Amino acid sequence: MTDDDPRLIPLNGKTPQEGQFVLYWMDRAQRVRLNHALSFAARQANRHECPLLVVMRLGGEEPSITRRQAKFMAEGIQELADELSHMGAGFVVLAEADDKAFCGLLGRTVIAITDVGHLRHHRQRRAWLGDNAPCQAIAVETDLVVPVGAASDKAEYAARTIRPKINRQLERFLVDQTDERPQKSFSGIALPAGLAPHDWEELAAVCDERGPEPVDWIRGGHSEAKRRLASFLANDLPRYDGERSDPTKCRVSHLSPYLRFGQISPIEIALKARAAKAEAAGFLEELIIRRELAANWCHYRDDYDRYEALPAWARATLERHSDDTRDPGYTAAEIEAGDTSDAAFNAAMREMKATGYLHNHLRMYWAKQILRWASSPQYALETIIALNNRYFLDGGDPNSFANNLWAFGLHDRPFQENAVYGTVRPMTQSGLRRKFDVDGYVKNAP
Ligand SMILES: Cc1cc2nc3c(=O)[nH]c(=O)nc-3n(C[C@H](O)[C@H](O)[C@H](O)COP(=O)(O)OP(=O)(O)OC[C@H]3O[C@@H](n4cnc5c(N)ncnc54)[C@H](O)[C@@H]3O)c2cc1C
Known part of the structure; x- marks a missing residue:
């Protein structure tokens, strides 16, 4: 990804400042693999010869993350914590209400990076970061195949109007990337006490403790998403087009919760589906065109739920x-x-x-x-x-x-x-x- 990539959105006009680390506020894209925001943050850390800190902030989402979702999300965060530690990045999960701890970290930050979600609370978080970071702040879009602004500059009428706009740019954006890693280890740098990533009840407590109980037929995390994808491509994709409208056959991927929490990149799914032996056009229509039409709607309409x-x-x-x-x-x-x-x-x-x-x-x-x-x-x-x-x-x-x-x-x-x-x-x-x-x-x- 080059510095003029359409995935990059400047959040303020500030410059990098003296500091201890590059901070990536991981919001929507809760994964390591094919995360353009994480890769960009690692590249900035290497450029400034400092380590990388990844921060998650929970609570304040609209609608709030339910208890049921919190367990699924926490399973992904546990895996993420291990992967980040393995690559030498710092990691802390904070309650969104704990502004003091987060602002303290921003005061020690060289450049602040975040990713891009398309709901109102995501927009508010990005605006807040641009205003409150004392340093340069940049958002990197990584949860759509074609960045929302590159696909279209307005709320589209229907799939038929956004489809040609996305398809025209697919070959440019539907590409794998080598994930960049920070060269300097984060060890020895003090962090505020955060929430325990392995304790889903603690994470649920800062989100929303109400709602239905967690389920055990599905487990969160990138490894599980990859396993489900492989099984879907081998067993169900060949009959997806013919049988996808039949709930009793269930020839579908069940990947939507993983996409919801950014635990797998739509690019990873689409590239593997394209490489599969079966015809993937029907599946890619849902994964790319329909899904990105929904993002287009929420991005351009602040009243998307009214x-x-x-x-x-x-x-x-x-x-x-x-x-x-x-x-x-x-x-x-x-x-x-x-x-x-x-x-x-x-x-x-x-x-x-x-x-x-x-x-x-x-x-x-x-x-x-x-x-x-x-x-x-x-x-x-x-x-x-x-x-x-x-x-x-x-x-x-x-x-x-x-x-x-x-x-x-x-x-x-x-x-x-x-x-x-x-x-x-x-x-x-x-x-x-x-x-x-x-x-x-x-x-x-x-
Ligand atoms: C009334 C209604 C409510 C819905 N609520 C949600 C929701 O809360 N969250 C959610 O992610 N999806 C929602 N959908 C869209 C769709 O039903 C689900 O994404 C899909 O059923 C998820 O199952 P899957 O991953 O097995 O789908 P697959 O058929 O395997 O499709 C793969 C991926 O393509 C995308 N996709 C599939 N169908 C659609 C669609 N119609 N529109 C946009 N993207 C699509 C999803 O990201 C999905 O994971 C809703 C649809 C309807 C009609």
């Missing part, structure tokens, strides 16, 4: 139908309890509560039914966002917000008019039955 952000045609049609009878109609509590007359919906609700995961086709159906049953589209959106981010391990991601709003017409087009939905795309159980064995799914759901 009803008012929906396209005008969608709001107009939903409002025209706002007095339509909801039959049946359910409250958020009945929906969350999975206490409806729709067995497929109830099974999906049970699955997401028990496992923190749901197949994409069921997520679509789940959200569309809530829109149909809730007393107003605004109430439906609030309910969907709250449940999505409370239960899913991959919740609190740009994908969460873009897809929750998709159920209301975002990035989509008008369809034939129906009750309640208006011209927003409906989804019915008969449509679901044409795609897969719904009764089999209900029978086997938790």
